Amino acid sequence: MPPEESAARRAEALPGLNVLLRSWRSRAGTRLGLGKPLPQVDVAGRVGMSERWYRDLERGTLPRLDPRVLAGLADVLVLDADERATLYLYALGGTPYVAPPVPGRAPDLHALQELLDRQMPRPAYLTDSSWNVIGHNRAMAEWFPWVLAPDANLIRWGLTSDEAREQMLDWPQHARMYLAMVRFAMAQHPDDPGLAALLTDVLRDPTCRRFWQERTCVVANRDGHLFRLRLPHVSPDVIDAVTQVLIPAGHQGLRFVVVN
Structure with a gap:
């Protein structure tokens, strides 16, 4: 299998943030006793954004997201610690600083x-x-x-x-x-x-x-x-x-x- 085809298949297999958001919103509705997914308009309103903004987010558009909005989104969707970390990784690409390895030098273990x-x-x-x-x-x-x-x-x-x-x-x-x-x-x-x-x-x-x-x-x-x-x-x-x-x-x- 050519590398580019393999990469494309992996990209299709790995859910994007939009897929995760839809899954989390559906589960949030269950956890909140609604019997259905939490409506998009409710999610948007609770984080202080427009329904169109959130709808675009679930369609795959990734606008600039600041930590305040992300924290509110995590709260509304009732995310656990690992899911919150995943949300931040997708939205901001932020990870704690780790010193890069020195090229050509194996780590001393x-x-x-x-x-x-x-x-x-x-x-x-x-x-x-x-x-x-x-x-x-x-x-x-x-x-x-x-x-x-x-x-x-x-x-x-x-x-x-x-x-x-x-x-x-x-x-x-x-x-x-x-x-x-x-x-x-x-x-x-x-x-x-x-x-x-x-x-x-x-x-x-x-x-x-x-x-x-x-x-x-x-x-x-x-x-x-x-x-x-x-x-x-x-x-x-x-x-x-x-x-x-x-x-x-x-x-x-x-x-x-x-x-x-």
Whole structure:
């Protein structure tokens, strides 16, 4: 597939702000007990703008949006923290400042690897912005041997491997959350080729493609979420695990994850 065709397909698959706004407005009506989507005129009035302004917003026009208007829009649509962040990313492209990497110099991860090792006997791992596993401790390799592969990727494994579907109880729910995380990451880093390639791979799976098309939710991470795992090589019983997701201050494009 030519690169330009692949990029076009990804652009069609990824919902724009207008699609998210329509989804959020429909859900807001449900949450407010209206039995129907919150009317466009009500959304516009509550943020102090004209109905035409909001109607154009849902059609794909992106006028200048200041933080005050965005805050009001988030309140009216009853957005959670991750959805608010996504709204700001689409509207302003704003992200906290992160020092760019020095070209040609690999990040020094020795201190983070030492911290991973200190989490024993709890599994712990480190991923980049595309969920490639770039560090892990011994317990992580014992629980999940797939991390030893040179191209190990958490999202790709979690969404496309038969092993993940067997080991993760309630896999469909986890799959939907993983896809929501990909959607958030692509809003945050729309030009990241690693994320684009990951999405292309994942959407080749019919079940994942259906899940992607069914929902437009966004999730920044799964910090504090409970996982129920079936790992007979670790324990004969189902394992209840909670993930803690940390962002290293010196490497804000990475995720440091501990499984408790």
